[in-house]
Amino acid sequence: MTPPAPIVGIAADDVTGATDSVVQFSRSGWASRLLLGNLLPRSVDPGSALALNSDARAMDAATARTATAGAVADLLTAGANRLYLKIDSTMRGSVPAQVAGALDAWRERHPGCFAVVCPAYPAMGRTVEDGLLRVHGGPVEDSPAGRDPVTPVPTSEFSLLLPGTTTISLTGSPEQDAQALREAAGSGGVVVVNAASDSDLRTLAAALVAAGPTAIPAGSAGLAAAMAAAWAGAGTALIPPEPAPTAQGQRIVVVVSSLHDVARTQTHHLRAHLDASDLRILQPEDSLLDLPNGLARWAAGELQSPESLPRVVVILSPEAVGGSVTFSGTAIARSLASVVQQTLARAPVGALVLVGGDGARAVLEATRAQALRITGAIQEGIPVGVVEGGTAAGKIAATKAGGFGPVSALLDTVTELTHTLTTTLTQSTEASS
Known part of the structure; x- marks a missing residue:
């Protein structure tokens, strides 16, 4: 047998x-x-x-x-x-x-x-x-x-x-x-x-x-x-795949905690190729990373009109990190995760793109997620899944190591997720009508 x-x-x-x-x-x-x-x-x-x-x-x-x-x-x-x-x-x-x-x-x-x-x-x-x-x-x-x-x-x-x-x-x-x-x-x-x-x-x-x-x-x-x-x-047949998620909105939040050169280049490419009306960059000053209350006030100010947020929001670590001021990757990630928390609390979000291992961990931990059910990959090195448990439950989440992928990797990911969210929302609307 x-x-x-x-x-x-x-x-x-x-x-x-x-x-x-x-x-x-x-x-x-x-x-x-x-x-x-x-x-x-x-x-x-x-x-x-x-x-x-x-x-x-x-x-x-x-x-x-x-x-x-x-x-x-x-x-x-x-x-x-x-x-x-x-x-x-x-x-x-x-x-x-x-x-x-x-x-x-x-x-x-x-x-x-x-x-x-x-x-x-x-x-x-x-x-x-x-x-x-x-x-x-x-x-x-x-x-x-x-x-x-x-x-x-x-x-x-x-x-x-x-x-x-x-x-x-x-x-x-x-x-x-x-x-x-x-x-x-x-x-x-x-x-x-x-x-x-x-x-x-x-x-x-x-x-x-x-x-x-x-x-x-x-x-x-x-x-x-x-x-x-x-x-x-070497074993018996595996179990059938689990169902795909239902989209919770069309907005995509991209969190770039990685300081890797590759991640920075991919972020610049994304910024250069998305229409300005579709993109918002939230990038705190490096001095705020050591001031939790100051960072929270800054984020609240940036998010005071959540209805005006475009379909892609990029939360990015400061450019000065690694220069005159030095923080650990974990400290940077936790600071960015707090901005993500405020974003999720104020605006509907359908998908998260988490670039960098420290940032991915910090965001999932901050939202009290219990598991990430993996459903596939957008491209090599960019798995995608569904958050289970916590305040981000049901949202699609893609993760990417900072040092991986071609220059277009982030843009490709956002494009693919936009298509997925649009298709899922259309199907849900048709099914309920």
Whole structure:
């Protein structure tokens, strides 16, 4: 008999990474959710993918290890019998500690477990070749990730990114490759795998299925897509998809908390190509970020005529951040989330676009969301879903990591969501008439 589909737990280092990965499971037919708040589901059906955010990317090593272990322990409590560790595709942040934390918690249920690290995401230009991490063919340290203002990556060599590990290539024989992974992981319990194409990732996924639950895939959304298909193929049919949401209005609120160069460029492109009558920018001065009451008064003034707000409202972090005044990504995100709260309270909003992991987490936390049910993706790296619970319940939400996508990514997202909201509202009107 074919075994039941597993329950996959995804431990991610930030919110956008969590949604980037869990959407890959949604595409392959899994019931997929990003879990938020403090409540774990009481029962989960086989064929479900559950993502939890540890916020570990920018943490120090000890804190990141503990946070990741806690997320994995919660996923085990929720019923996960397979684990996927979502790490940054450019190895930003506390990746070694995240891997260690995942092993700490998973070995409580699966003694002898080991981690297989491969952040390759060929669709986004990220590859692992001869033990080197490359972005569009060049060393990662020469890419925007090397200049990241919060977690820069100084080298492309995995021998330095993950000291003590070996990097191997696979042959395409699942059982033999599974054994090669076990042997290469050795006493340290971690092995790195080369992958320069989607075919390489499918080869790795087949080996990980053969290795069973003791193998922990650690990668980006690229490997997540391959694992979603491979694990689905090894189990019974997945459950039917859940219904699409009903639009709550046509206004779109775009929240750009990311300080990444790519996110800034995409925002400028959006501003340049939308008609001025369709766009409003809400961008507080950097001095307000340290003054909650002042920020609230500023936002109230900007929103005093909510009926005049256009169909696209962009809430943007100050240009001066990172210059003369320095704030943490979390502090910036929380400030912007408070502006989002006031916007939602004063004006009808149909969709949220959350750019940057800190901002996405802060907005969903501020609105007391319990989960984000993932329904698909607008384009590669931009998953979309429906907020469950809290003051934003029922609203469509798209998330995007700050460093991903072409210059037109934000404009494309707003265009697609405008079409979705218009179509849904038209259908609802016709159905009720």
